[in-house]
Amino acid sequence: MTSGRDKHALAARAWRGLFDFFVSTRAQRDKALERLDLTPNDARALASLNAHEGKTMRTLAEQWGTDASNVTWVVDRLEKRGLAKRQPVEGDRRAKWVVLTPRGVKTKSDLERALHQPPPELLALEAEDLVTLARVFEKVAGDRHGA
Amino acid sequence: MTSGRDKHALAARAWRGLFDFFVSTRAQRDKALERLDLTPNDARALASLNAHEGKTMRTLAEQWGTDASNVTWVVDRLEKRGLAKRQPVEGDRRAKWVVLTPRGVKTKSDLERALHQPPPELLALEAEDLVTLARVFEKVAGDRHGA
DNA sequence: TAAGATTGATAAATCAATCTTA
DNA sequence: TAAGATTGATTTATCAATCTTA
Numbered sequence: 388m389t390s391g392r393d394k395h396a397l398a399a400r401a402w403r404g405l406f407d408f409f410v411s412t413r414a415q416r417d418k419a420l421e422r423l424d425l426t427p428n429d430a431r432a433l434a435s436l437n438a439h440e441g442k443t444m445r446t447l448a449e450q451w452g453t454d455a456s457n458v459t460w461v462v463d464r465l466e467k468r469g470l471a472k473r474q475p476v477e478g479d480r481r482a483k484w485v486v487l488t489p490r491g492v493k494t495k496s497d498l499e500r501a502l503h504q505p506p507p508e509l510l511a512l513e514a515e516d517l518v519t520l521a522r523v524f525e526k527v528a529g530d531r532h533g534a
Numbered sequence: 535m536t537s538g539r540d541k542h543a544l545a546a547r548a549w550r551g552l553f554d555f556f557v558s559t560r561a562q563r564d565k566a567l568e569r570l571d572l573t574p575n576d577a578r579a580l581a582s583l584n585a586h587e588g589k590t591m592r593t594l595a596e597q598w599g600t601d602a603s604n605v606t607w608v609v610d611r612l613e614k615r616g617l618a619k620r621q622p623v624e625g626d627r628r629a630k631w632v633v634l635t636p637r638g639v640k641t642k643s644d645l646e647r648a649l650h651q652p653p654p655e656l657l658a659l660e661a662e663d664l665v666t667l668a669r670v671f672e673k674v675a676g677d678r679h680g681a
Numbered sequence: 682t683a684a685g686a687t688t689g690a691t692a693a694a695t696c697a698a699t700c701t702t703a
Numbered sequence: 704t705a706a707g708a709t710t711g712a713t714t715t716a717t718c719a720a721t722c723t724t725a
Contacts, residue, residue, distance in 0.1 A: 395657065397664040402652035404671025409556045410581075411675065414599050426715060434557075445685060452561050457717065459687055464715090481685040481724050505549035508674040510542065517544040519666045524551025527655040528558065573693065592707060601695070606709055611693090628702045628707040 412506050419501035423494060428461045429470075433487075433495040436471065441486035443476060458485075470494055559653050566648035570641060575608045576617075580634075580642040583618065588633035590623060605632075617641055 465471035470491035617638035
């Protein structure tokens with residue numbers, strides 16, 4: 388039987404390690420952004436959009452927990468580079484859809500391929516541990532989306 | 535027996551989940567920085583320094599994979615807020631040590647306490663899985679430091 | 682009057698040029 | 704001449720004020 392106290396200590400160790408590991412891989416992510424000539428905010432925008440559906444400026448601002456003006460600047464940049472465009476919202480002339488262009492879809496895909504490349508440290512782990520990690524993180528990601 | 539191909543697929547799933555999870559917890563980290571009135575670069579600087587030993591500007595720049603001027607601006611900010619100070623390097627009048635002040639040490643500790651608080655999703659996991667996570671990430675963090 | 686977004690002003694992060702000492 | 708760091712200029716990101724439509 389594991390006490391709540393023990394469990395918290397375990398979770399703290401796990402999180403601390405995960406945190407340090409993720410931070411230690413930052414340079415790789417920065418390089419990927421640089422190669423694609425994307426700012427961190429550009430990357431976040433691409434991650435929030437996809438080929439099939441747009442989002443309004445307002446929705447993006449809410450999702451990022453940021454001000455609406457932030458979204459305007461980012462979309463301006465993407466639009467200048469031909470990665471996204473604004474489109475009118477049927478029935479509300481204040482609002483605007485942000486949609487990816489084909490080129491934006493391509494860039495998003497390139498970015499994801501780069502970012503989702505597992506770091507060598509993970510490849511060095513035992514398969515058994517990787518199974519646990521995959522199961523656990525696919526679960527917590529799901530939990531959070533549901534929340 | 536697990537083929538290299540299978541293992542890479544497993545690692546990719548694990549990394550993808552870990553990545554999404556970490557990204558999903560960004561808002562909490564941003565709030566922690568805001569409460570302590572620290573920019574992301576301030577936080578990185580505090581993470582790189584400690585109460586017992588300073589580092590030179592040059593070392594910090596190398597460690598962050600960034601330009602030296604970046605370090606100057608960050609240390610300027612920390613110095614203005616009384617969190618760090620520059621000190622001469624014995625024997626090389628070009629170089630400077632950056633050391634935390636007592637207040638800087640305190641702020642670093644406050645920041646770490648906030649950042650290392652495990653997200654609720656982790657606390658909801660089975661103790662057995664947490665043991666695996668703690669072991670695995672403590673190992674990969676160690677590997678990377680050695681690299 | 683409020684919702685949705687843009688514009689203008691400030692702060693933060695990066696890049697190039699400069700200054701000082703080795 | 705190069706190493707170590709700072710200063711100045713540009714780009715990003717954030718904050719406050721404004722504009723347009725509901």
